[in-house]
Amino acid sequence: MRASADDTITYDFTAELYEWTGPAAWHFVTVPVAISDEIDARTYGLTNGFGSVRVRVRIGGSEWATSLFPDAKLQAYVLPVKKAVRQAEALIAGDEARVHIELVDVS
Structure with missing residues (x-):
């Protein structure tokens, strides 16, 4: 985890890309448990529907x-x-993906 001068919270990790086994062709990476636990603690009470957490993401040259x-x-x-x-x-x-995430809503 890194916090910048403007209090932006970011995380970097590498994880395997996998296809969900359900009826749609969604692909995911799993955020490591330790990082997930920290994100959960930082965003407690700030999550959206289904407990989702808004983020900005970068993989390679792609950001979204x-x-x-x-x-x-x-x-x-x-x-x-x-x-x-x-x-x-x-x-x-x-494939392994190098992931950079930035929390959008933090406490």
Whole structure:
């Protein structure tokens, strides 16, 4: 975790991209448990629907706004990685992605 002079909270990690096994072709990376726990503590009472947390994300040269979603089974947040980003960064399921996230709403 890094906090900048303007109190922006950011995290960097590497995680495997995977395709959700449900009926849609969503792809995700799982935020490491330790980082998920810290995000949960920092955003307590500030989450949106479904416990989602608004973030800005960068993978490679692609940046976008999205939300992290809690996954009770994993006990961690998951980050959806949209098709345009996967294509721009030449990522497929099973690839490792270097992820930079910035919390949008923090206490």
